[in-house]
Amino acid sequence: MNKYMIYLNGKRCIGCHGCEVHCKANKNLPVGPQLCEIDHSVMVKIKSVPKTEFTFRSCYHCEEPFCAPICPTNAMIKREDGIVYIDQEKCIGCMACAGACPWTIPQLNPETGKAVKCDYCMDRVDAGLRPACVTKCTTHALKFVIMQEVV
Template structure:
C-alpha cells in the first residue's frame, strides 16, 4: 500500500517549472534526465479568457511495478511505504527498467552510468523532510500527502 502521494494544486501552479530544476539540483543531475514534469493542455477559450490547467507527472510508484520485477540485479526495489527506489550500488545501468515501464519513467544518468528516477527524495523523507520539488515549489502548489486509511 502506497503511503505517499505528490499532489499538485493546479489552481496555485503558475507553470514556472521550478519543481523540475529543484529536483535535478537536489539529485545532482546533469543535462539529460528530468524526473518530474509540468505540462499543460493547449489554451482554450473559456468565457472570453484563454485558459489552461497545469498537471504534474513523476513516477507513479506502481503497486506492482514492472521495473522492479525486470531488474536483473535487484537494484530497483519497492519499500514497504510504497516508494520505488534504486539501490545505486547494485544498479548496472542496463535500463531494462525503462523498457519495462509503460511511461519510460526511469532515465539514464550519464554522470553515473546508472538509472535514476523519482523516489520522492527518499533520503530527505527519511530525515523527516519533504521532497525537493515540494519544499521549494515557488507557490507551494505541490504538496506531499500522506495517505490515511479509513
C-alpha cells in the same frame, strides 16, 4: 498501499518549471535526465479567458511496478511505504527498467552510467522533510500527501 503521493494544486501552479530544477539540483543531476515534469493542456476559453490545465508527473510508484521484477540485479526496490527506488550500488545501467515501465520513467544518468528515477527524495522523507520539488515549489502549489485509508 502506497503511503505517499505528490499532489498539484492546479489553481496555484504557474508552470514555472521550478520543481524540475529543484529536483535536478537536489539529486545533482547533469543535463539529460529529468525526473519530474510540468506539462499543460491546449488553451481553451473559459468565460472568455483562455485557460490551461497544468499537470505534474514524476513516478507513479506503482503498487505492482513492472520495473522491479525485470531488474537483473534487484536494484529496483519497492519499500514498505510504497516508494520505488534504485539502489545505485547494485544498478548496472542496463535500463531494462525503462523498457518495462509503461511511461519510460527511469532514465540514464550519463555521468554515472546508472538509472535514476524519482524516489520522493526518500533520504529527505526519512529525515522528516518533504521532497525537493514540494519544499521549494515557487507558489506552494505542490503538496506531499500522506495517505490514509478511509474506512
